[in-house]
Amino acid sequence: MPCYRCGARQTDPVRGASPWKRGVRHEAQVLVCPDCQRVHDLDLDTCASCGSVALICRLGEVECRSCGAVRLARSNDPLVPAGRPDPAGRPGASGQTNSPGLAAEVEAALNRVLGRS
Template identity: 75%
Template sequence: MPCYRCGARQTDPVRGASPWQRGVRNESQVLICPDCQRLHDLDLDSCSTCGSTALICRLGEVECRSCGAVWLARTSETLDPAPVAPPPGLSAEVEAALNRVLGRA
């Protein structure tokens, strides 16, 4: 899953905690790369109870990690999201990775 702001993709992590951050935007889980985390306005969803942006989204629910509030996420039909284009060069990278794994020349 790429960064929702810039489209950068995660690479294989080194040992330890990942520098990437999770967030919730439009009631969907998103990843935020280390460069975009430096921005002050990430436009993430916030908890209506405590205002925190430390949210997680799973199985159709959004949970606040600060206060524990839980609510149902709206369905994709009500959100009508704009289509997201894959990052440039993604298909070529996937093809190259498959060729390496499958031993193709």
């Protein structure tokens, strides 16, 4: 996956941690190359709870790596701290999902990937 800003491709890293950083932009996981990280306005999504840009997007959820808040991707819901219900009474990241069809979608995706019928 290339850098979302400049299109540079990641090369095989030397030993140690990668200088590339992950972020979330418009509800999608992106990579940021070391050169673009020096730019102060990366236009990345931020956490509604703490303002951090240390977000990751996986399996339809966006999680803040700073405070642990989680929300469904592709929604306008504010991030909810992990393990706590939000004020509207919807479950947070305590093992329950906000979408009743999520389990069926995950099962269908696994069946496609694993070649099950």
